[in-house]
Amino acid sequence: MSVLSPVDTTQADVPLAMAPLGPAQRLYQELLQQPAENLDDARAFLHEQLRQAAALPCDLPGEPADLAAWSRRNAAQVTHQYAAYLEERRNGAGRRYFADRAHALYFLRGVAPTKLVDGAWLHGTLRHWRDTRFTPLVRTFLEELGDGVAAQNHVLLYRRLLASHGCDDLTGLDDAHYLQGATQLALGALAEEFLPEVIGYNLGYEQLPLHLLISAFELDELDIDPYYFQLHVTIDNSATGHAHRAVQAVLDNHPLVADAEDFYRRVSLGYRLNDLGLGSRAVIADFDLERELLEMFERKRGVAGQVHSDYCRIEGRTVNQWLGADEGIASFLSALQRRGWIRRHHDPAESRFWQLVQGERAAMFGVFSLYEQQLLHDWIAGTWERPGTGALSRNGVFRSRHRQPHMPSQERQRPSLQPRENPEQRQLLDELQRLDEARYEARLIELQGPATHWTPAGLLATRLFSELTR
Ligand SMILES: [Fe+2]
Ligand SMILES: [Fe+2]
Known part of the structure; x- marks a missing residue:
């Protein structure tokens, strides 16, 4: 099945008829296509994932007040480990992750179900944008979507990366590859019920991992555009970026009247959801040419x-x-x-x-x-x-010995790279003009869902929503 048409469930999905989908992949597809109709399944799935997460170790500090220092310490440690890696490489050590290009492309494909719903766990927070406690989460979500600029939309960047290397057909990926993506989609669809878990998951997902730095370095070495990975190194930083905002979200939403201890317990469970399924390092280690x-x-x-x-x-x-x-x-x-x-x-x-x-x-x-x-x-x-x-x-x-010119990040960020207004966008503008304030906002939020935010209509909806919330 081509990932370039995840909303299409018709004839093109021939392999689906040959091999029944695993439970995570089925939920993943259902939540992409019809989130509202699959909430019971999403809820049952999340309860099961949280039950499993409860058995995992947790490295969060005992007190939320220590989270900012914990996040900075984590980032400093990763930077230190990365410096050691670079030193090793300068001294002649081989690549740590990717034996060859096929291995690197296998990795891009293996983590694709997760990357193609990047940010989805925060979709359900949008309707609370007027509540300033949600600001860090809403801002993070909008940045995942590039604030509606195609060249900065993380999902679009990843789709282009896959397509440029012929990796956009995900047929044959095991169900385990869909587990993180299904978790993200389920959290995004049920944010009202699982807000502490969403905040905890976000806290884990947005911390800087060592594998991101090494992957970016080795992809570049293998002539594969590392921009998607480099972007996450900078945008998720612990001083001002998503990692910082993720800590802020825990502190801002700490309940004043309800059970604060229970809130932080649920945050820590949501945090541990990141450790279920196949992470980047597991996908890399699993490669057998x-x-x-x-x-x-x-x-x-x-x-x-x-x-x-x-x-x-x-x-x-x-x-x-x-x-x-x-x-x-x-x-x-x-x-x-x-x-x-x-x-x-x-x-x-x-x-x-x-x-x-x-x-x-x-x-x-x-x-x-x-x-x-x-x-x-x-x-x-x-x-x-x-x-x-x-x-x-x-x-x-x-x-051989030919390097693809990578587009410098400055150039990528120019608004001129936005797609010109297309018929779908003009139609959307017409439609929006006829809506009252509440329905206008609801429509923009709907179009920022994981299956549509990267389409022309979704990008426009994101730009309008982003303006609304500033
Ligand atoms: Fe992202
Ligand atoms: Fe992020």
């Missing part, structure tokens, strides 16, 4: 089984026979190696099989996405010393 490659070929096998001509035979079998064979794709890849079609641990350009895949004139041009090509490329290359970053260009040509 050969397993990914075989799964990719297995997914292709269903459609490719009959389309090859019988002209070419490998060890007496046609390609169609190999693809239809019971023993699976691994035996075909072994035969290709035995017959010299694939020469592992050499420059992939020397493999005839790679020549069929790579380049515009290749017989299998367009069969493999850029991500899939990278898996194949890096698997063939194996221990072969790559001359550059191992990056493939759009037409599959191996790109």
Whole structure:
């Protein structure tokens, strides 16, 4: 299923019919498409997640008053660890996270369900924007949405990043990859009931983690635009950024009359929700190039089984026979190696099989996405010393020692990068003019939901809401 159409549940979702969705992914899709109709499921899910979170250790200070110092200490420690990492690298150590580009792209894809709903846990706080205790949460949410500027909308940035590397098809991701995203969506839909947990979750999510810094550094090294990750290093900072605001939100919402102890207990439970499911480091550690490659070929096998001509035979079998064979794709890849079609641990350009895949004139041009090509490329290359970053260009040509010009962040932030008003935006403006104040506001909030805020109408709604709340 393409992530470029998460609101579309129709024919395009062929894989959904083949493999039933896991519970987290199903809830994720339901809450994206029809949050109001799935609140009971969201509530049951959150109760279960919170039950699990209660069994996890918690490193929050005992007193909320100590949170600001705790957050600063955490940031200082991470900065210190990152300096040590850089020192290690300067002294010749290899990358800590990503063995090759395929590994890095696997990571981008693996955390995509979470990143594609970035900020969603705060959506339910918008209706309280007049209450200044909510200001830190509402401001954080609007910044996640880039205040309606496309070039700064975190979800759009991530969607573009995935698309530019052919990683936008998330077919085959395990249910565990959807757990954090489902949690974020459920919190966003039920903020009224779970406000302390939302505040706690936000506190955990917005602290600066070491993996963010290392990922940004190593992605850049591998010629993958690190902007999305760099942006979070700066925007989530503990002095003035989201981490600071997250602490402020706990302090501001500390109840004066109700049970303060119970509030902080629930904040700490919400905080621990961040530790359930697959985090960034777990996704990185889980990578197995050969397993990914075989799964990719297995997914292709269903459609490719009959389309090859019988002209070419490998060890007496046609390609169609190999693809239809019971023993699976691994035996075909072994035969290709035995017959010299694939020469592992050499420059992939020397493999005839790679020549069929790579380049515009290749017989299998367009069969493999850029991500899939990278898996194949890096698997063939194996221990072969790559001359550059191992990056493939759009037409599959191996790109060595060529760095993509990264857009400087100043340039990205110019409002001129906003999309010009389009028909949907004009229609929205017409519609809004006919609404009274309460309905106007409700409509803007609705359009800032996780499935729509990154569309032209959603971006406009965010800009108008952002103006309203300043
Ligand atoms: Fe973000
Ligand atoms: Fe943030």
